[in-house]
Amino acid sequence: MRSKRPRGRRPRLAVAYAATAAILGPLIWLWQGSLLPDSYSVMTMGYADYGGGPHASSSPTAPGAETVAHHEHVPQAESGRDVSRLIADPDRPADVAMTIVARRQRFRLPSGRAFDGYTLNGTSPGPAIRAVKGQLVQVRLINESVPGGVTLHWHGVDVPNAADGVAGVTQDAVGVGGEFTYRFVADQAGTFWYHSHQMSHEQVRGGLLGALVVAPARREDAGAGPIVDVEALVHLYQGVRTVNGHEGDLRIAAPPGSRARVRVINTEYGLMPAWVSGAPYRLIAVDGTDVNGPAQVRDEAVAVAAGGRADLEVTMPEDGSPIRVHLGGPSGIVLGSTSYHAPPVPRPAATLDLLTYGARAPLTFDPGKPDRRFDYAIGRRPGFLDGVPGLWWTVNGGLYPGVPMFHVTEGEVVRMRISNDSGEAHPMHLHGHHAVVLSRDGVPATGSPWWVDSLEVGVGETYEIAFVADNPGLWMDHCHNLPHAGEGLTAHLMYEGYTTPFTVGGRAGNEPE
Structure with missing residues (x-):
């Protein structure tokens, strides 16, 4: 004889199932929504932020090569708007030319201590590159044995966008046996460096980096001694x-x-x-x-x-x-x-407080009358990043890829407010541009114009910065604590009318961070 189920069991099971679905359903939905495709364009990620400026089409026009010197205006109606075409003059001979070979190998420091990592021309750091302001620098990168590919990013140098060296944004990672040639005019004297921007959190730490120094064309104090x-x-x-x-x-x-x-x-x-x-x-x-x-x-x-x-x-x-x-x-x-x-x-x-150090000097633009105003609010909250649960960094409250794409038009004055309520400090690095610091925590800068490309934003701090959008392309704006960038603290600055043919992931295996 069949036993009967206890009275009331079926309703209790239904309630339990409903409660479980109510809890797991949103989590599954959030998990599913966080998954990134195997290959995607950063242009399709997140949402457009126009900073109060006009909206314009980002569709490419007719194809055609765009050859630009730094800061040279390219009429949009005549340009192909493909960032890979934003290059230095291809007909100009190089003033400084060298070949750099990237390897994965065991190497020794001068002390004799050995490490397993990466080298450039057999050493780490790689060879120091020296140029004089105004010279055209050409570097041929050959990947001899770095698995996963490699690139070179010219940190702090406002190069043409095609030479920026960001895998999946401005080029494909150079696979084993491949090569890529970078060309740019060193039009700013100063101290810079270069490093890989493919799996950068691993490759930079492992040794793929070097110094870049650009000397002035002439010393203004030539008579002041050695x-x-x-x-x-x-x-x-x-x-x-x-x-x-x-x-x-x-x-x-x-x-x-x-x-x-x-x-x-x-x-x-x-x-x-x-x-x-x-x-x-x-x-x-x-x-x-x-x-x-x-x-x-x-x-x-x-x-x-x-x-x-x-x-x-x-x-x-x-x-x-x-x-x-x-x-x-x-x-x-x-x-x-x-x-x-x-x-x-x-x-x-x-x-030393750089907000007050040095003597004031006029700027070449008016940051008080910007064409665009952006917020870059850094936070942290639990959630899923590409399906992985954790406590992740946020930009304007959103987890990657739900972060802003900052849209600008060439020639505009841009003002950005960077705030940090994440509980950790973040060194923020904008590619392709230098920005001037206007204030910190509401206190205006009173010293020398404080120009940065890498700005430490401490816990609880807020900075106002400004720059002129004078270098067209698609540029990363990310934390240079590189693991943080890989954990979602990355956004992009995109010029209206320009697109990239490159994708993150894909057959090239592009992983910029």
């Missing part, structure tokens, strides 16, 4: 701090009475303090832009953002005493002549 000029690229290899690939102190000869320019490059993911002991110094450039009227600094450190650069100038003592430039810790650059005995000193308690 200058010792040295780049100081700081990088950690599996926790080992190095300067230009050297562990410990790097000793540089500097005659008494000479001036020394130390070009500090922070390739790491966090803020790095730099300070000088043995003499006062001046901060003469930030992110490749000269400071106007730099005053002498004593007992203060300079905070160098991840990806950022700071040029420090010191005058060597007449008695030959050495000077130490500290780079995030006890090791660094020791400048000397007869002696290099300069013991480390603790970091100064005070940090």
Whole structure:
């Protein structure tokens, strides 16, 4: 005889099923909605943010090559608007030409310590590239053995968009056996660097990086005596701090009475303090832009953002005493002549405030009358990123890919408010442009115009920045703590009327972060 089910069991099961569906249904929907396709254009991600400016079509016009020098206007009606056509003059011969071969290999630092990672021309860091302002630089990249592909991004150099080196945005990653040639005019003197922008959170840390220095065409102070000029690229290899690939102190000869320019490059993911002991110094450039009227600094450190650069100038003592430039810790650059005995000193308690440092100077545009106003509000919340649950970064409240695409038109003045309520600091890096800092937490800048391409936005801080949209294309605007970028802290700046033929993922396996 069949047993009967207990009275009331069926309604209770129905309620349980309904409750489960009510809980899981939205989660499944959120999970499904977060999944990214195997191949997609960043232009289709998120939503258009016009910043209060006019809306325009982003559809390409008739195909045709676009050859532009930096800041040269290309009439939209005559251009193909394909970002891969935004190149330097193809008929102009290169002034600086070199080939860089990327490899995955075990390499040794000068100390003898060995690492498994990546090299450029057999070393890490890769070869320093030096040019003079106005020269055309040509770099042929060959991928000999880096699995997954490789690119080169010219950090801080406002190159034509096709040379920006971002996999899936401005080019395809260069696979094993492939090559790609970058060409750009070095039209700004200053300190820069280059690194891979394919799987950058892994490849940069593993060694695919190098220094790039652009000297002025002529020294305005040519009669002021000799200058010792040295780049100081700081990088950690599996926790080992190095300067230009050297562990410990790097000793540089500097005659008494000479001036020394130390070009500090922070390739790491966090803020790095730099300070000088043995003499006062001046901060003469930030992110490749000269400071106007730099005053002498004593007992203060300079905070160098991840990806950022700071040029420090010191005058060597007449008695030959050495000077130490500290780079995030006890090791660094020791400048000397007869002696290099300069013991480390603790970091100064005070940090130089670039909001007030230097002398004011007029800008070439009016940031008080912008054509576009954007908000870049950084937060954090739980959710799904490409199907993976976690606590992810947000832009304007949205998880990637639901983030803004900032639309601009060439020639416009752009103003952006960057705020950070995420609980962690973020070094924000806008490709292809330099922006001037207008204020921090509502306090206006009163010193030298503070131009940046890598800006540290601390916890709870809000910055107002401005720039002119004078370099057409499609540009990343992301956190240069590279794991953060891979965790969703990435947006893009897109010029109206320009498109990219490249996709993230796909057969090229493009993974920009």
